[in-house]
Amino acid sequence: MIRAALILAFSVCAMACSDQTSGQEELQVTQDVAAPDYTPKPYVQIEHPEWTRDAVIYQINTRQFTPEGSFKAAQAQLPRLAQMGIDIVWLMPIHPIGEVERKGELGSPYAVKDYRAVNPEFGTLEDLKAFVDAAHALDMHVILDWVANHTAWDNHLVTEHPEWYERDLRGELEPTPWVNWSDIIDLDYSQAGLRKYMTDSMRYWVEDVGVDGFRADVAGLVPLDFWETVRTELDKIKPVFMLAEYEQRDVHAKAFDATYAWGWKETMQKIAHGDADASAFEWYYFENQGLWPDDAYRMLYTSNHDQNSWDEAAPIMYGDAYENAIVLSFLSEGIPLIYNGQEAFNERMLAFFERDPIAWQAHEIANLFKRLIDLKTEQTALHNGKSGARMVGLRHNNKSQIFAFIRRNEASRVIGIFNMSAEAAKVEIEDAIMPGLYKDAFSGEFVEVANGQEWSLEPWRNRVLIGVEMQ
Structure with missing residues (x-):
């Protein structure tokens, strides 16, 4: 009985001490985690001219x-x-x-x-x-x-x-x-x-x-x-x-x-x-x-x-x-x-x-x-x-022939549609980030771009469209 009581008392003490120690360790871990600076830093640290x-x-x-x-x-x-x-x-x-x-x-x-x-x-x-x-x-x-x-x-x-x-x-x-x-x-x-x-x-x-x-x-x-x-x-x-x-x-x-x-x-x-x-x-x-x-x-x-x-x-x-x-x-x-x-x-x-x-x-x-x-x-x-702006691929139905993307920021929009094949190509581009009024970068022609519009391109040809304000 004495041995059992001693064991029980030791166990209760151990649990209490453990709880106290655990709390101290938890506090220490929290402090350790908070100590470093986790603020993201630019990967490129040089300054481009x-x-x-x-x-x-x-x-x-x-x-x-x-x-x-x-x-x-x-x-x-x-x-x-x-x-x-x-x-x-x-x-x-x-x-x-x-x-x-x-x-x-x-x-x-x-x-x-x-x-x-x-x-x-x-x-x-x-x-x-x-x-x-x-x-x-x-x-x-x-x-x-x-x-x-x-x-x-x-x-x-x-x-x-x-x-x-x-x-x-x-x-x-x-x-x-x-x-x-x-x-x-x-x-x-x-x-x-x-x-x-x-x-x-x-x-x-x-x-x-x-x-x-x-x-x-x-x-x-x-x-x-x-x-x-x-x-x-x-x-x-x-x-x-x-x-x-x-x-x-x-x-x-x-x-x-x-x-x-x-x-x-x-x-x-x-x-x-x-x-x-x-x-x-x-x-x-x-x-x-x-x-x-x-x-x-x-x-x-x-x-x-x-x-x-x-x-x-x-x-x-x-x-x-x-x-x-x-x-x-x-x-x-x-x-x-x-x-x-x-x-x-x-x-x-x-x-x-x-x-x-x-x-x-x-x-x-x-x-x-x-x-x-x-x-x-x-x-x-x-x-x-x-x-500049990142390229975002446009959603379309002809991945084997057409490479199409938009680069857009607050000041400018540029769309590129490329037929990367030796055959004429048709493509439907359906993407909500695309519609608007554009100007063809080479011909100067104004183009109203709609969602789901079909485009036809001759072999190895491209369309480059520059966004303009709605007229």
């Missing part, structure tokens, strides 16, 4: 852009680019090119011999400064192609700082493994001295020459924390624009304004070649809106130096789908790129290691680019990142 919000990029391959292949000759074309509405001019690498293991007669601009000098093939440092100043006078900005991952074999750093380079198992300098980049050798970003040298070099071009940012070649091969440090240092000088040749979300947080949308390009090419239908874009935009931050700029392009040199010239690559591809690259979520020669309907693959100037000609496609740039500037729904 204001001049990028409706920007269009134009890439210049200096070697091929003019018959002279020089900065001076390219400068003479800047008023034409400004008239087109170009905001950002991207110059391919402007540095001296290595001679050891050089490819072709003139070599690759991406085999850099000296990060703080200018390739005499293009002119002098003063010529480059004059180019930058002229662009600024026309309200354009200039970014340089920066090759941080590797150098030419005869870059002066090889002898001055051999410890800054990767080595293979034999202890020898190492070209980038597994690919035929035999004219370059890889740098080692575990070296603090290399990081400081590279950052200081980029600061020089912004601070002393006046450039407005960089396109980072193979950015994903260089540690992200390096780029984050660079961005912080450059923004101390002035707001810069940073474009990464990379397709990865997290680089947008603290380093890059824009990244390549390779997925968009590959989807468009598959559709153009008949390897996918219009519904493939629904999967691309599912990923784009689900995985990427709203304020990330994803660069959309139908041509660039890699595609033109190694795959095919854009008019040949896309065939009859070319106009659809161009128009969608401007209407879509993303920052559009025009590669030099596209406005002349360049149908040639330009040699990469030799002089092979563009054969310039007047072509109606230049008017298309001009109209699309004007449209992007005028319609705030088409602006870049969170300054």
